[in-house]
Amino acid sequence: xxxxxxxxxxxxxxxxxxxxxxxxxxxxxxxxxxxxxxxxxxxxxxxxxxxxxxxxxxxxxxxxxxxxxxxxxxxxxxxxxxxxxxxxxxxxxxxxxxxxxxxxxxxxxxxxxxxxxxxxxxxxxxxxxxxxxxxxxxxxxxxxxxxxxxxxxxxxxxxxxxxxxxxxxxxxxxxxxxxxxxxxxxxxxxxxxxxxxxxxxxxxxxxxxxxxxxxxxxxxxxxxxxxxxxxxxxxxxxxxxxxxxxxxxxxxxxxxxxxxxxxxxxxxxxxxxxxxxxxxxxxxxxxxxxxxxxxxxxxxxxxxxxxxxxxxxxxxxxxxxxxxxxxxxxxxxxxxxxxxxxxxxxxxxxxxxxxxxxxxxxxxxxxxxxxxxxxxxxxxxxxxxxxxxxxxxxxxxxxxxxxxxxxxxxxxxxxxxxxxxxxxxxxxxxxxxxxxxxxxxxxxxxxxxxxxxxxxxxxxxxxxxxxxxxxxxxxxxxxxxxxxxxxxxxxxxxxxxxxxxxxxxxxxxxxxxxxxxxxxxxxxxxxxxxxxxxxxxxxxxxxxxxxxxxxxxxxxxxxxxxxxxxxxxxxxxxxxxxxxxxxxxxxxxxxxxxxxxxxxxxxxxxxxxxxxxxxxxxxxxxxxxxxxxxxxxxxxxxxxxxxxxxxxxxxxxxxxxxxxxxxxxxxxxxxxxxxxxxxxxxxxxxxxxxxxxxxxxxxxxxxxxxxxxxxxxxxx
Amino acid sequence: xxxxxxxxxxxxxxxxxxxxxxxxxxxxxxxxxxxxxxxxxxxxxxxxxxxxxxxxxxxxxxxxxxxxxxxxxxxxxxxxxxxxxxxxxxxxxxxxxxxxxxxxxxxxxxxxxxxxxxxxxxxxxxxxxxxxxxxxxxxxxxxxxxxxxxxxxxxxxxxxxxxxxxxxxxxxxxxxxxxxxxxxxxxxxxxxxxxxxxxxxxxxxxxxxxxxxxx
Numbered sequence: 001x002x003x004x005x006x007x008x009x010x011x012x013x014x015x016x017x018x019x020x021x022x023x024x025x026x027x028x029x030x031x032x033x034x035x036x037x038x039x040x041x042x043x044x045x046x047x048x049x050x051x052x053x054x055x056x057x058x059x060x061x062x063x064x065x066x067x068x069x070x071x072x073x074x075x076x077x078x079x080x081x082x083x084x085x086x087x088x089x090x091x092x093x094x095x096x097x098x099x100x101x102x103x104x105x106x107x108x109x110x111x112x113x114x115x116x117x118x119x120x121x122x123x124x125x126x127x128x129x130x131x132x133x134x135x136x137x138x139x140x141x142x143x144x145x146x147x148x149x150x151x152x153x154x155x156x157x158x159x160x161x162x163x164x165x166x167x168x169x170x171x172x173x174x175x176x177x178x179x180x181x182x183x184x185x186x187x188x189x190x191x192x193x194x195x196x197x198x199x200x201x202x203x204x205x206x207x208x209x210x211x212x213x214x215x216x217x218x219x220x221x222x223x224x225x226x227x228x229x230x231x232x233x234x235x236x237x238x239x240x241x242x243x244x245x246x247x248x249x250x251x252x253x254x255x256x257x258x259x260x261x262x263x264x265x266x267x268x269x270x271x272x273x274x275x276x277x278x279x280x281x282x283x284x285x286x287x288x289x290x291x292x293x294x295x296x297x298x299x300x301x302x303x304x305x306x307x308x309x310x311x312x313x314x315x316x317x318x319x320x321x322x323x324x325x326x327x328x329x330x331x332x333x334x335x336x337x338x339x340x341x342x343x344x345x346x347x348x349x350x351x352x353x354x355x356x357x358x359x360x361x362x363x364x365x366x367x368x369x370x371x372x373x374x375x376x377x378x379x380x381x382x383x384x385x386x387x388x389x390x391x392x393x394x395x396x397x398x399x400x401x402x403x404x405x406x407x408x409x410x411x412x413x414x415x416x417x418x419x420x421x422x423x424x425x426x427x428x429x430x431x432x433x434x435x436x437x438x439x440x441x442x443x444x445x446x447x448x449x450x451x452x453x454x455x456x457x458x459x460x461x462x463x464x465x466x467x468x469x470x471x472x473x474x475x476x477x478x479x480x481x482x483x484x485x486x487x488x489x490x491x492x493x494x495x496x497x498x499x500x501x502x503x504x505x506x507x508x509x510x511x512x513x514x515x516x517x518x519x520x521x522x523x524x525x526x527x528x529x530x531x532x533x534x535x536x537x538x539x540x541x542x543x544x545x546x547x548x549x550x551x552x553x554x555x556x557x558x559x560x561x562x563x564x565x566x567x568x569x570x571x572x573x574x575x576x577x578x579x580x581x582x583x584x585x586x587x588x589x590x591x592x593x594x595x596x597x598x599x600x601x602x603x604x605x606x607x608x609x610x611x612x613x614x615x616x617x618x619x620x621x622x623x624x625x626x627x628x629x630x631x632x633x634x635x636x637x638x639x640x641x642x643x644x645x646x647x648x649x650x651x652x653x654x655x656x657x658x659x660x661x662x663x664x665x666x667x668x669x670x671x672x673x674x675x676x677x678x679x680x681x682x683x684x685x686x687x688x689x690x691x692x693x694x695x696x697x698x699x700x701x702x703x704x705x706x707x708x709x710x711x712x713x714x715x716x
Numbered sequence: 717x718x719x720x721x722x723x724x725x726x727x728x729x730x731x732x733x734x735x736x737x738x739x740x741x742x743x744x745x746x747x748x749x750x751x752x753x754x755x756x757x758x759x760x761x762x763x764x765x766x767x768x769x770x771x772x773x774x775x776x777x778x779x780x781x782x783x784x785x786x787x788x789x790x791x792x793x794x795x796x797x798x799x800x801x802x803x804x805x806x807x808x809x810x811x812x813x814x815x816x817x818x819x820x821x822x823x824x825x826x827x828x829x830x831x832x833x834x835x836x837x838x839x840x841x842x843x844x845x846x847x848x849x850x851x852x853x854x855x856x857x858x859x860x861x862x863x864x865x866x867x868x869x870x871x872x873x874x875x876x877x878x879x880x881x882x883x884x885x886x887x888x889x890x891x892x893x894x895x896x897x898x899x900x901x902x903x904x905x906x907x908x909x910x911x912x913x914x915x916x917x918x919x920x921x922x923x924x925x926x927x928x929x930x931x
Contacts, residue, residue, distance in 0.1 A: 027867060030867050030874075031859070031861040031874075032855070032858045032874075033877070039808070040798070102788070103795055104791060104795070171905060172807065172869070173809070221870070224905075254811065444868075444869060446868065605865055616908075641815050646815075648902075649895070649904075650896035652907075655910055
């Protein structure tokens with residue numbers, strides 16, 4: 001090809017399919033219960049697997065006797081994961097696994113395995129740093145400017161302490177897979193966020209070439225950052241299959257194990273001091289923070305969040321190692337914690353200075369580290385304030401209505417990079433006019449299928465219904481993990497390039513019949529036509545010119561060289577409007593406003609769904625969710641869904657989403673949306689509660705216990 | 717029946733997996749507020765026949781057709797549907813009668829299939845989401861869920877659709893406040909409640925217009 005084809009997006013005003021509220025392509029399958037998840041796998045020879053796990057947070061396995069399981073009729077394979085001598089570092093560690101002809105037999109057999117332990121000392125709570133002892137590792141002091149002098153000169157100094165606990169991903173489809181290992185070939189049907197690279201990660205553990213592992217997944221029942229790798233159970237499941245003679249084995253974690261070992265978000269706690277001027281300008285930051293992500297410590301919120309250009313700063317952070325299941329990525333890792341800690345400190349500073357926090361967020365806009373986004377934040381603060389009726393409803397802290405139910409408003413902000421991951425797409429145009437798009441990606445429920453089809457339809461000038469689409473297999477052109485809000489960018493760019501390339505070939509075969517140079521053609525409204533009107537062929541007529549074969553072209557998105565189709569940087573402002581009953585401590589969300597940009601939006605309906613979902617998940621974490629650890633026994637007290645509380649349909653108030661689809665955002669290109677709107681909810685709700693009741697409730701979740709403790713001066 | 721079986725078969729050790737005791741005591745009292753438990757089963761008289769622990773013949777009437785199975789009495793209705801019959805529309809998430817992902821209809825009432833034993837579902841009409849509409853067709857509730865994007869990963873969706881269908885049977889003209897209250901027995905992790913509220917209201921309208929006899 002002589003010239004690089006023009007891959008750029010059609011101008012906003014001329015787009016036919018992109019930008020439309022196309023209904024979710026897999027909606028009919030899902031809402032009719034006919035979508036097949038990997039955990040729905042059924043086959044006559046399917047075996048069911050179950051684990052026995054450690055009841056201890058820290059122990060040494062001294063013996064494992066599998067004979068009671070092996071003797072049971074129906075048991076086909078037993079695999080010891082943690083043999084005698086293994087040091088167990090958290091409750092729920094897998095000790096042994098069983099595969100049997102029924103799920104019931106597998107569970108009973110796993111239960112019957114006799115395991116003995118030497119119990120060792122543990123630490124499972126990190127909320128009180130003074131009790132962490134040597135388990136806390138200081139990261140060292142970080143100083144910017146001259147914080148001592150800045151605090152001395154400050155006209156207003158506020159301080160507070162804040163905490164956000166470990167929460168679990170609690171995907172409704174637990175982690176797991178079905179695996180069939182016959183001879184030198186392995187078939188896996190996993191529940192994963194990374195179909196393409198699953199095999200490559202599993203291969204070295206099985207000592208099977210990656211090329212011999214076929215991975216297929218049509219639907220995944222939630223991931224949220226916790227389902228990237230095949231995990232230990234990926235290998236265990238394969239070994240059970242091999243030991244059972246190659247029968248497919250289904251190993252999905254039960255809910256308890258899921259809650260214990262399959263993903264959680266690191267905690268973050270901090271004492272924060274802010275200094276500044278009476279007009280609200282922040283000049284100094286001091287924080288002592290700590291967090292845990294499990295045995296390896298971890299969890300390091302980027303402080304101060306967004307207002308990173310405070311000229312004088314002193315920070316201490318400690319990572320605490322606890323004997324609990326390891327943390328995993330969770331929508332916007334560390335950002336939610338950082339947003340909560342920072343926005344709470346800003347709100348407390350505003351209250352101390354007797355200023356409107358909206359003004360303080362605005363006054364300090366020149367401290368926002370995503371400099372390019374400062375104008376966007378200013379616009380979004382105004383828009384969010386307007387939608388939340390801030391001017392009318394906001395009252396200075398603690399000056400809410402008389403009576404026992406107090407209303408308050410609070411702000412939170414978010415920032416995320418997004419961009420697009422590496423992705424390859426193959427677009428095939430058949431001579432009968434049918435179109436096939438193939439990408440080895442996955443649709444987590446974000447609408448990836450729909451977005452790909454819209455991009456392809458846009459390029460070809462066809463309706464979405466004319467686009468055939470295949471995803472969810474590692475036999476397809478490789479894609480990447482769905483994480484970090486990079487999928488929509490990656491698949492949109494690769495699909496655009498592949499379809500533009502294929503269309504160029506179609507122009508070549510159609511041009512002679514139209515008597516013009518291929519460069520003079522365009523695809524619009526189901527036709528291949530001479531630009532600006534004039535002669536045309538229908539899509540079907542043009543495709544017939546392909547003759548016997550088919551046009552099949554590829555396109556790739558290279559995340560290092562995105563070429564203008566995608567962009568980094570999304571931002572948002574959110575405002576919570578809550579009511580707090582100061583007699584019962586119950587917090588209710590009245591209304592929640594989110595103003596969010598994410599560049600060019602392919603499908604506004606699906607984008608809004610992402611934002612709604614992020615906010616609802618955030619309300620759930622702000623009001624209800626926490627992993628409750630018992631220091632006496634070392635065990636999690638709520639590894640289930642009875643006492644690990646999720647928000648229900650009545651608990652979320654009304655949510656107002658405003659997608660910031662201004663032309664200046666659109667022209668930047670596509671940016672992902674999974675993480676950014678999920679960041680600021682604890683911050684906005686925490687601030688709204690403080691605004692309502694006049695005192696800071698330091699610890700998320702805003703349960704009646706935490707609220708009443710704060711009101712009575714008992715808060716930690 | 718005081719049968720010979722009782723003396724031949726040793727009692728299951730207390731540490732074994734006995735759902736009957738768990739369901740009767742733990743779940744039965746804990747989750748009734750959601751209104752989704754099958755009350756007749758929970759109130760079953762004490763003198764019922766003792767069967768098992770070995771597999772016994774079981775006949776389930778599913779979506780209008782009898783299905784003959786041989787099941788251990790401890791098998792839940794959910795596991796019977798998913799593992800023994802291949803009806804996987806009902807999902808397993810909490811497996812303890814909390815989240816509603818496994819909601820099906822039993823004698824016209826919504827129940828958590830994970831909190832009902834298959835043997836106790838005998839003699840009753842079991843309707844699963846697969847029985848709501850023929851393949852390729854959408855029940856008005858399913859269609860409304862699609863119209864309002866009341867789904868993301870979709871794992872909770874079949875349970876919600878069944879719960880909404882049962883709810884609309886008893887509340888054919890609900891307000892949004894009714895929907896918020898009536899569907900409190902199901903959880904969604906992706907956060908699709910805004911769409912579900914709208915979907916259930918739309919489905920109520922559609923069903924009133926399209927199926928007057930159901931009103």
